[in-house]
Amino acid sequence: MPASPIRKLVPYAEQAKKRGITVYHLNIGQPDIPTPQSMIDAMHTLDVKVIEYSHSAGILSCRQKMCDYYAKHNIHVSPEEIIIGAGASEAILFAVQTCLNPGDEIIIPEPFYANYNGFCISAGVKVKPIPSSIETGFALPPIEDFEKAITGKTKAIMICNPNNPTGYLYSKEELEVLRQIVKKYDLYLFADEVYREFCYDGTTHYSVMNLEGIEDNVVLFDSVSKRFSACGIRIGAMVSHNKEVMQTALKFAQARLSPPSLGQIAAEAAMDTPESYFKEVIEEYLARRNTVVEAMGKMKGVVCPTPKGAFYVTPSLPIDDSDKFCQWLLEDFNYENQTVMLAPATGFYATPGAGKTEVRISYVLNVENLRKAMECIDKALKVYPGRTA
Amino acid sequence: MPASPIRKLVPYAEQAKKRGITVYHLNIGQPDIPTPQSMIDAMHTLDVKVIEYSHSAGILSCRQKMCDYYAKHNIHVSPEEIIIGAGASEAILFAVQTCLNPGDEIIIPEPFYANYNGFCISAGVKVKPIPSSIETGFALPPIEDFEKAITGKTKAIMICNPNNPTGYLYSKEELEVLRQIVKKYDLYLFADEVYREFCYDGTTHYSVMNLEGIEDNVVLFDSVSKRFSACGIRIGAMVSHNKEVMQTALKFAQARLSPPSLGQIAAEAAMDTPESYFKEVIEEYLARRNTVVEAMGKMKGVVCPTPKGAFYVTPSLPIDDSDKFCQWLLEDFNYENQTVMLAPATGFYATPGAGKTEVRISYVLNVENLRKAMECIDKALKVYPGRTA
Numbered sequence: 001m002p003a004s005p006i007r008k009l010v011p012y013a014e015q016a017k018k019r020g021i022t023v024y025h026l027n028i029g030q031p032d033i034p035t036p037q038s039m040i041d042a043m044h045t046l047d048v049k050v051i052e053y054s055h056s057a058g059i060l061s062c063r064q065k066m067c068d069y070y071a072k073h074n075i076h077v078s079p080e081e082i083i084i085g086a087g088a089s090e091a092i093l094f095a096v097q098t099c100l101n102p103g104d105e106i107i108i109p110e111p112f113y114a115n116y117n118g119f120c121i122s123a124g125v126k127v128k129p130i131p132s133s134i135e136t137g138f139a140l141p142p143i144e145d146f147e148k149a150i151t152g153k154t155k156a157i158m159i160c161n162p163n164n165p166t167g168y169l170y171s172k173e174e175l176e177v178l179r180q181i182v183k184k185y186d187l188y189l190f191a192d193e194v195y196r197e198f199c200y201d202g203t204t205h206y207s208v209m210n211l212e213g214i215e216d217n218v219v220l221f222d223s224v225s226k227r228f229s230a231c232g233i234r235i236g237a238m239v240s241h242n243k244e245v246m247q248t249a250l251k252f253a254q255a256r257l258s259p260p261s262l263g264q265i266a267a268e269a270a271m272d273t274p275e276s277y278f279k280e281v282i283e284e285y286l287a288r289r290n291t292v293v294e295a296m297g298k299m300k301g302v303v304c305p306t307p308k309g310a311f312y313v314t315p316s317l318p319i320d321d322s323d324k325f326c327q328w329l330l331e332d333f334n335y336e337n338q339t340v341m342l343a344p345a346t347g348f349y350a351t352p353g354a355g356k357t358e359v360r361i362s363y364v365l366n367v368e369n370l371r372k373a374m375e376c377i378d379k380a381l382k383v384y385p386g387r388t389a
Numbered sequence: 390m391p392a393s394p395i396r397k398l399v400p401y402a403e404q405a406k407k408r409g410i411t412v413y414h415l416n417i418g419q420p421d422i423p424t425p426q427s428m429i430d431a432m433h434t435l436d437v438k439v440i441e442y443s444h445s446a447g448i449l450s451c452r453q454k455m456c457d458y459y460a461k462h463n464i465h466v467s468p469e470e471i472i473i474g475a476g477a478s479e480a481i482l483f484a485v486q487t488c489l490n491p492g493d494e495i496i497i498p499e500p501f502y503a504n505y506n507g508f509c510i511s512a513g514v515k516v517k518p519i520p521s522s523i524e525t526g527f528a529l530p531p532i533e534d535f536e537k538a539i540t541g542k543t544k545a546i547m548i549c550n551p552n553n554p555t556g557y558l559y560s561k562e563e564l565e566v567l568r569q570i571v572k573k574y575d576l577y578l579f580a581d582e583v584y585r586e587f588c589y590d591g592t593t594h595y596s597v598m599n600l601e602g603i604e605d606n607v608v609l610f611d612s613v614s615k616r617f618s619a620c621g622i623r624i625g626a627m628v629s630h631n632k633e634v635m636q637t638a639l640k641f642a643q644a645r646l647s648p649p650s651l652g653q654i655a656a657e658a659a660m661d662t663p664e665s666y667f668k669e670v671i672e673e674y675l676a677r678r679n680t681v682v683e684a685m686g687k688m689k690g691v692v693c694p695t696p697k698g699a700f701y702v703t704p705s706l707p708i709d710d711s712d713k714f715c716q717w718l719l720e721d722f723n724y725e726n727q728t729v730m731l732a733p734a735t736g737f738y739a740t741p742g743a744g745k746t747e748v749r750i751s752y753v754l755n756v757e758n759l760r761k762a763m764e765c766i767d768k769a770l771k772v773y774p775g776r777t778a
Contacts (some may be wrong), residue, residue, distance in 0.1 A: 118644030232650025261621025
C-alpha cells in the first residue's frame with residue numbers, strides 16, 4: 001500500500017515546528033469544535049463493574065437510539081439493519097468484503113476520500129475512478145461516463161455525500177441518475193453520508209436510503225465521531241435494508257468480536273444532543289467556509305468552487321505540482337514565522353497525474369486562524385518557484 | 390465466511406432462557422472479574438474538550454506505558470515497535486495483511502482460536518492446520534509435522550501461548566523448536582500472547598520476543614482488554630522489532646485513521662495496576678480451573694488435561710458429535726431448570742470432522758456457578774442419547 005501524500009509531509013511539518021514556525025493544519029479532518037458535553041458526561045458517570053464486549057453489531061440500545069436519530073432525518077431503519085463499526089472506516093471495510101469479491105470492480109467519482117482505496121486494496125477489489133471536474137464544482141459525472149466504466153466485474157458504485165474532499169453536495173436529481181444506473185446494472189450503491197448535517201446556504205441533504213426501488217442495493221455508511229466532533233470514539237455504522245448483506249457483514253463483525261464499548265456509550269449519549277448544537281456548529285463552519293472561499297477568490301489564478309457541504313474545499317492553484325508546493329510550504333516558506341499544511345489533491349485521485357494543481361483545505365480552524373492561514377497561502381503563491389500564473 | 394458453531398447455538402440459548410432455564414455460559418471468553426478501578430477512574434476524570442483521533446499507531450504515552458509493562462516481563466521494545474489496534478483482532482489482521490499475500494499459507498497447530506481463520510480469509514490467506522493431540526495435553530506438534538506442512542507458499546507459523554482453546558502453555562524447549570523451524574525456512578512467527586499473566590502451578594511464560602536470532606521474524610499480538618477484564622475497550626497491539634513490517638503495518642493502521650481513544654486512555658491507566666491485582670485474579674482462576682478439571686476427572690469417559698494457562702480447557706467427552714451435544718444441552722436438557730452453553734471444539738479445527746468429541750470450557754464464572762455447571766454436564770452425559778460410554 002503506498003504512503004499517502006499527506007503522510008509524506010508529516011516529517012516536514014515536524015521540522016518546521018522545530019524551527020519555531022507556526023503551522024496551520026488545514027490538512028486534516030479533525031474538527032476543533034468541542035465534543036458535546038453529554039458525551040463527556042457519559043464517561044464521567046460510567047457505571048459498570050466490567051467493561052464488557054458488546055454485541056458484535058453494537059449495543060442494542062445504541063442502535064435503537066441511532067434509529068430514532070435516522071427517523072428524524074426521514075431514514076427509516078430497524079436495529080437489525082445497523083452494524084456499528086470502529087468508525088465509518090471499519091463499516092466500509094465490512095461492506096466491501098461482504099458485497100465484492102477479490103478482482104471485482106467499484107466505480108468511484110474522483111477526487112475521493114483516499115482511504116477508500118486502502119479498504120478496497122485490503123479486500124482485493126479494484127477501484128475504477130471516473131473524473132468529476134472542478135469546472136462543475138465537482139458535480140456528479142455524466143451518466144455516460146458511468147456506463148463506459150461498467151464492465152462485467154463492476155459490482156458497486158460509491159459516493160461520499162456531502163463530499164470529502166470537495167464539499168460537493170449531490171442534488172436529488174443527481175442521486176436519481178445514480179438510482180437509474182444502479183437499477184439498470186443491478187449494482188450496489190455505497191454512500192458515505194457522514195457529513196449529512198453539514199449543509200449550507202439553505203440546502204438539504206437527500207439520503208440514498210430514500211431512493212425508491214433499489215432498497216436492496218443501497219448500503220449507507222455513517223459516523224457518529226465526525227458528526228459530534230468526537231473522532232476518537234471510533235463509532236461508525238453500516239446500514240442497509242438488504243438482509244443477506246447484513247447477515248454476511250455480521251460474520252465479519254463477529255470475527256472481530258465487538259466495536260468499542262466506551263465509544264458506544266458516549267455515542268448513545270450523543271444522540272440526544274439538541275438541534276441547537278448543530279445550528280451553532282453549522283453557523284461556525286459556514287463562517288469558516290466563507291472565509292476560505294472569499295480569500296481564495298481574491299488570489300490570482302486560483303479557482304475555488306463554493307461547496308455546499310462538509311468542511312472541505314478543493315481549489316485549483318496556479319502551481320506546477322501540489323505535492324511539491326505543499327512540501328515547499330513546510331520546508332522553504334514562512335510568512336511572519338507562519339505557514340500552512342495542506343493536503344495535495346493527488347492523494348484523492350486514483351488516476352495517475354490527476355490533481356496536480358489542486359489541494360484540499362479542511363476548514364477545521366477558527367476564523368481568525370483561517371484568515372492568517374489564507375494570508376500565508378496568498379503570500380506563498382506569489383513567491384513559489386513553481387508558480388504558473 | 391461460515392457461521393461459527395458457537396453462533397449457531399445462540400438462538401437455542403435464548404429459547405432456553407425464555408423457557409425459564411438458567412444457562413451457565415461456559416462458551417465465551419468474557420471474564421466476570423471486575424475491571425481495575427484505575428480504568429473506570431480514568432473515564433470518571435476524563436479531562437478533554439474534544440475526543441480527538443489519536444496517532445494511527447496509538448497515543449504515544451500509552452505505547453510508552455506498554456513498553457514499561459513489557460520491560461517488567463523482560464520484553465524490551467520501543468514505542469515505534471508497537472502499533473495499537475482495536476483489540477488483538479485488528480492487530481492480527483494488520484500483521485496478516487502486512488506479512489502475507491493472497492494465496493500464501495500460514496501454519497497453525499489446531500485446535501486454534503476460530504477467528505484466526507476469519508482474519509486469514511479476509512486477507513486471502515490459506516490456513517494449513519497441523520494437529521495437536523489431547524493425549525499430550527495439546528503440546529506443540531512434532532517438528533516433522535511442521536516440516537511436512539511447509540510448502541513454497543508458507544510464509545508464517547502462528548501460535549497462541551497460553552493457548553485458546555486448550556489452555557496449553559508452551560515450554561521454552563517447544564519455543565526453541567519453533568525458533569529452529571522459523572530460522573531454517575525464514576518464516577514469520579506470529580504469537581498471540583494475550584493470556585501471558587495467566588500461568589498456573591508455578592509455571593512462567595516465555596515470550597517469542599526473547600527467541601534469539603529470529604528478531605525480525607517475530608510478531609507479537611497482545612490485548613490489554615483480556616488482561617484487565619475490560620474486553621469492551623478493544624485495545625490490543627502488534628509488536629515487532631522488524632522495521633519494515635512495522636512501516637507497512639502502519640499504512641494499514643493509517644487507512645483506518647486511529648484506534649479508539651477512550652479505550653487507550655483507560656488502557657494507559659491500567660498499566661499501573663499493581664501486581665496484587667493479578668495475584669488475586671490468578672488465584673481465582675486457579676480455583677476455577679481446579680473446580681472444572683476435578684469435576685471433569687470424575688465423569689465417566691471424559692478425558693480432561695490440566696492446562697497450565699489462560700482460562701480455557703478442552704476436554705474430550707463420550708459423545709457422538711459436539712455440535713449436536715451442545716445444541717441438545719440447550720434444546721432438550723435441563724437439570725433442576727439449569728443447563729450449560731459450551732463451545733463445540735469443531736469450530737477450533739480447520740480439518741473437517743476434527744474435534745467432534747471435544748468442547749471448549751471457558752472458566753469465566755465463579756466457583757459456585759462452575760460447580761453447578763459441572764453437575765449439569767455430569768447429569769447430561771448420563772442421559773444424552775448420543776453418548777458413547
